[in-house]
Amino acid sequence: MKRSVAFQGELGAFSQVAASQLAPDYSPFPLNAFDQVFEAVAKGNLDVAVIPIENTLHGSVHENYDHLLKYDLTIHGETFVRIVHNLIAPPGVKRAQIKRVYSHPVALNQCRHFFEANPGFEKTPFYDTAGSVKMLMEDGLTDAGAIASATAAGIYGARILQKSIEDDRENYTRFFLLKRPQTRKAARPVAGIRYKTSVVFTVRNIPGALFRALSAFALRDLNMTKIESRPLRGKPWDYLFYVDFIGHTADPATAHALGHLAELADMWRVLGCYPAAGK
């Protein structure tokens, strides 16, 4: 039986675009909510998961960082997907017939210039970008369009009337590929591949505590690619830190940095070590 990749959203969602890059041999398995995605893989009901972790316009998806701490899954890969919105309609529907355009409100808001240039289209909020294409096709609407990915048009047999109608081309979402932890020994780095390691840690809320924790990386010339603080739930003045840096856990410098971090942090955990993706 073909293995499955769980993701949140309808078939054709941007998470499925990411899944086709990170897990091309797996069948897409859409679920309603992120916690269902984590749970399905953690319990072994599905094989791997693909989840969004941050977006260049909207920031980190803290809900998924919470799930990474709660569920015992490991990051095995990352990819960046450019969010390209398209005007989509059922086959045979002409642009002049369209009165309403359905999509998720976030997507509608990311196409403001398009709606200003086309005042005859009424913005109509819907649950989901891909779901709006599915609905158009199922209901056989002839006076409506949708805004979604090209993948959604392909899946539901709809047609793209106008490509790339988003305001901002610098809109990227970063996705993680997650698997259950492997019982066998951690993989060795492959020569020529640049690896990234993601860690989460907490330090006591005293001045300089974070600075000392970061010295674990700086003293070994490890290059951080992300740092973010987040207040701990119920403890408004204590913080979690998310750090990504270039390095493989089997490299001596990385191993020493993690040993040093263990001395300095109250809690720490490696979320994964995986090939770094370019954008």
Added chain:
Amino acid sequence: MKRSVAFQGELGAFSQVAASQLAPDYSPFPLNAFDQVFEAVAKGNLDVAVIPIENTLHGSVHENYDHLLKYDLTIHGETFVRIVHNLIAPPGVKRAQIKRVYSHPVALNQCRHFFEANPGFEKTPFYDTAGSVKMLMEDGLTDAGAIASATAAGIYGARILQKSIEDDRENYTRFFLLKRPQTRKAARPVAGIRYKTSVVFTVRNIPGALFRALSAFALRDLNMTKIESRPLRGKPWDYLFYVDFIGHTADPATAHALGHLAELADMWRVLGCYPAAGK
């Protein structure tokens, strides 16, 4: 004439709740988009602005950090608003009459337990939480409800049928009060008030560069309350850093730290210095 506070959303949006705390003597002035809010105040058409900057579940609002760099406005205050969702209906409409419940998809998704417990309510996506209450009242719907703030119910004369139906009580949004830069000399700190200073800076993408920049704060025992990296647009491996720390720009330690940061950073800017809010 009464002065105005600009915010994004309909009357009754959570931004208006924040505005009533940060600018209680100002008339609320709703606008459609964040850039309109910044522009109206920067050009002097409206007096002050209140904008969301981060949320405990959804992360930082990077769009507004971009606007803070683009427009010459200064942060004068912060507040945390707990996002409380309520089931709201027009007066006289009973719970048993309700078939559909309108709200923004993000709000609908934050009330999953409520919908699981009430399978007779159909989740219906709408542009805006407060806008859904406005629509119910204007259209005189008798078979529908909305999910929005208590403020929205009050403004549109609707009634709260059930309070606090959100899944997660740790859902807070942090808002900033923005004003045009003052020409007169910066205010002195008031004794007994704890101040926060927000800075943004870039450092060259070499290992240890951020660590050295943070030494400006750590060497002076300044306590950071937020740090976040963000890739620079069009330069995927260069980063902006947002740092908040406890201190007033007129304190010697803070002034020295900013002087030191100026040596170490390629670009830096103080976004504001304001009384710190508790959550």
